[in-house]
Amino acid sequence: MGDPSDVPDRSDLVAALTPEARPAAVLRLLQLGHQRFLAGQSLHPHSTRERMESVVEGQHPLAAVLGCADSRVPVELLFDGGFGDLFVVRNAGTMSTTAAIASLEYAVGHLDVPLIVVLGHEGCGAVSAALHPELVLTPSLAQVVGQLRMELLQFGDQLSLEESCRRHTLSAAGNLVHSSVLLTDRLRANQLTVVAGYYDLHRCSIEWMGEVEPIQYRGALGKVG
Numbered sequence: 001m002g003d004p005s006d007v008p009d010r011s012d013l014v015a016a017l018t019p020e021a022r023p024a025a026v027l028r029l030l031q032l033g034h035q036r037f038l039a040g041q042s043l044h045p046h047s048t049r050e051r052m053e054s055v056v057e058g059q060h061p062l063a064a065v066l067g068c069a070d071s072r073v074p075v076e077l078l079f080d081g082g083f084g085d086l087f088v089v090r091n092a093g094t095m096s097t098t099a100a101i102a103s104l105e106y107a108v109g110h111l112d113v114p115l116i117v118v119l120g121h122e123g124c125g126a127v128s129a130a131l132h133p134e135l136v137l138t139p140s141l142a143q144v145v146g147q148l149r150m151e152l153l154q155f156g157d158q159l160s161l162e163e164s165c166r167r168h169t170l171s172a173a174g175n176l177v178h179s180s181v182l183l184t185d186r187l188r189a190n191q192l193t194v195v196a197g198y199y200d201l202h203r204c205s206i207e208w209m210g211e212v213e214p215i216q217y218r219g220a221l222g223k224v225g
């Protein structure tokens with residue numbers, strides 16, 4: 001067991017870096033936290049009432065995460081973080097909805113978060129539902145699942161559930177960035193990284209799938225097609 005008091009307030013360390021150096025440094029901190037979790041050496045930092053009281057007046061999270069509402073994907077536990085460490089947006093299916101995009105724009109634009117992790121996972125129920133059009137769903141669920149189904153159809157109709165979950169994770173990360181001028185601008189300025197991760201339920205581990213490249217704006221006279 002580690003001593004949670006050994007973990008410094010990492011936001012201070014990151015704040016001392018240049019804006020361009022922060023995304024990689026924060027990703028490294030998250031990866032180290034995940035390695036502690038995998039090794040059974042989680043420190044459970046920043047989990048006390050005292051820590052909570054220290055962040056009452058303001059939050060300075062290290063990173064933001066867009067993940068699934070699935071109970072098997074508890075983000076703070078996977079990255080060994082606590083109160084004030086992560087700005088987490090979760091919904092069924094890890095969807096880049098307007099509400100999710102707005103939340104993450106707030107994290108980047110107002111809280112200066114330099115890293116967004118889009119965390120999909122194995123065995124996602126929403127993705128599974130998208131592969132079964134015969135399911136009877138409520139109107140709200142049908143809207144989400146229908147959107148997922150349309151997204152996955154571009155890859156053909158023979159994808160396995162696992163491959164669908166992986167493709168959707170990458171699509172969600174791309175859709176997030178390409179729906180937001182603010183996120184695209186920060187990416188182009190090298191002050192933000194948006195990285196996709198795939199959480200394997202069997203191994204309990206996160207596989208890093210790569211970073212989103214910002215879309216290149218075309219000039220008014222840019223060639224189309």
Ligand SMILES: [Zn+2]
Binds near residue numbers: 093
């Ligand atoms: Zn899910």
